[in-house]
Amino acid sequence: MENSKKVLIVTYYWPPAGGPGVQRWLKFAKYLPEFGWEPIIYTPENPSYPLVDETLTKEVPKNLKIVKTNIWEPYQIAEKFSKSNKKFKGGQFDVGKNQSFISKLSIFIRGNFFIPDARKFWIKPSIKFLKKYLTENQINTIVTTGPPHSLHLIGLGLKKELPNLKWIADFRDPWTEISYYKHLKLTSSSDKKHRQLEKSVFENADLTLATSYTDAENFRKNGANAFCVTNGFDENVESLNRKIVKNDIENSILQIHDSAKFTLSYVGILEQLRNPENLWKSLKELCEKQPDFANDFELKFVGRIDDKILNNIENSVLKNNIKNLGYLAHDESVKEMENSDLLLITNFPNESSNGIIPGKLFEYLATGKQIISFGPKDADVETILDKTKAGKHFDYSESGEISDFILSLYNDWKSGKSIENSANINEFSRKELTQKLAQLLTDLKR
Template sequence: MSMSKKKVLIISYYWPPAGGPGVQRWLKFVKYLPSFDIEPIVYIPENPTYPLVDATNTEEVDPSITILKQPINEPYSKAKLVSGKNTDTLSAGIIPAKKKQTFVEKMLLWVRGNFFIPDARVSWVKPSVEYLTEYLKQNKDVETIITTGPPHSMHLIGMELKKQLNIQWIADFRDPWTTIGYHKELKLNESSAAKHLELEKEVLNQADQIIVTSKTTKQEFQEKTSKPITVITNGYDITNLGKVPLDEKFTLAHIGSFLSERNPRILWKAIAELRKENKAFKDAFQLKLVGKVSSEVLDTIKEFKLEDCVVNHGYVDNVEALRQMRASQVLLLIEIDSDDTRAIIPGKLFEYMASERPILGIGPEDSDFFDIVRETNTGKLVLYSEKDKLMDILLEYFELYQQGQLKVHAMGLQYFSRKRLTEKLAKVISNE
């Protein structure tokens, strides 16, 4: 390794063998940073509680990368003794619909929201600061630290190190903090809600640079800080899977976690009506679910009598998820119908785009992900109020499928490749 490489310390909770989209962003940045003369050093918990595990992610970590680990004391592992299933789904971010929450779930949410601020990993802040202060004093060639959240506790580690060592600190927000959908679900009392806002503001004003994944989050944060904010979206990586044959059925596939708040009744209604009206559609149609699906979503599918056309693969590893994407006729992308979620660009969008299968997107008005789908010409989009338009799109896609003409003519995908995005990150690190 040449001596001229700049060294950066990346502080993250998620790292292989964690599964799910949260781990992909920094796994790929770390993979490509050395090509831009930056040597990443990664700091992670030694014994984390990951809700999803994917061994294939581990194969992507270069064995020459320095990885530092410290034990973490997590409430989730203790809460498991009280209520195993509930804590697993809660730590996976799958919050049950309000009317279906059990007493234990309500209690766990209340405790999590009011006792663990900003989140359940907050007890890792103090030991991490002690350990990393020593490490950075001994390794003075590390000039920059980067924290990535959620969990936003990671930013508190960065903030303390900044105060103590006056080192360059970049805070990366994979999701917003106080405006994200599930924040409202935490049953926060007044002082807890105020504390979150205060910490968010402090982090945004103490960091030297801020990175966000969408332009709406950038606009939101600009009202809270004058620090420089760069948008670096998530992206896709070049994966060689060989030739993946298309599904024979007319598959509409949802790949990734399917949460209860994302349950699009408009879609189930549209499919049910099309199956009633159009025999050819009924015979060919299949709803393909790949990933963790909440029981509310499955119940609603039953309610619309669609269970006979559903194939539920459950959680699969990343490579299999990519294969399923490429095999699907149409890819389903859903964001919760709320103003708070306009800034959320689902991580899978970029893998969807790279798989070059048409996307059907359902989301709130002015969603940031709508812009990306339009710019890249990778699919069609509807609002939650547009059932007739949704039926027309499904029929149009179906007719193209029948003619063997269902494909995408994407544009500008290269801007979303992980390597191109890492180049952008390298410029932020070097203050260019």
């Protein structure tokens, strides 16, 4: 493949990293060659991942070139002093009265002493290494993907060193506009520095990618040449769904009745900042008032659920309805999605989170199952659910309609009626999205 069609992707998360952060560029790397681009991965040799999923290494294309250098991170030291650092590294926070002094101190240190984040020590060595590597291999297009947003500073440094370089900054989550930013206990000078660095990335990147419509719009308002390329689902998940959808009504009914429980599942990490308390309240009330529902209902967790959330649910009428499977490999997680009747997705409650579209939403869509979502009003997730007719979105303050929605689906399940959605979701397939990305890359070369 011609040198002009090579693209170097700078990413912290790469197999065997688990969780949603690794999926986006793993899938882009899989399909980019089909559209005339050769991806090359640059990633740490010795990263400190909050989650590990060895099965994802099987999905790495065999001919993909991967370049690695060492990184030094302070997390391993911090974890010796506080378990909260493991949660923090995985994007989880203790909030309010649940915060211990050690937790508050570690968050303050992280927000003010490690700007933009604790992977900052990889910036200068990477700029030095990649300047030489890019030049020697005649690569003039790079992508940096964050968080961690320190990786964008690698791109910023290379852009200044190599003026002809085309640089795409991919924001899987926003920087200063993400909901937990206000929980970092930043001093005014630290806040100013974060915002200056973010602005510099927006203004110097040739192209800024956002994973949601709202984020792209906000980035443009802040000086970025921003486009939206959402996350999506892989073709193998879609084909699995099609096999299910093609079943005739009789087989669908048999399949439904083979499932002994009406199952509501949450797959992923659930922390206190995205805790749908009114959902738990509605489920408790349904179990108390509807004996049949209480007998048929199963609340399934796949992933990492905050201990305080789990303890609260376990110390209630729902304790006998819980099935907590813990973290599973990605392919096993997809199977658990398939073996559910209703899938839960949660977002941060404030308006600034309208643009967050969790990556698992698209895998949820591919299963054809109904989805119940919690987040701010008019969120991008709500737009997608309305467009695909795949479920219902609720504001965190809503309560009564939650019970009505769940009870309606339960009654359909009880009567043997299919409760799957059938809307067209092809535009969210990884291959279609990669074609869109490839076109953006090609346009940059002109």
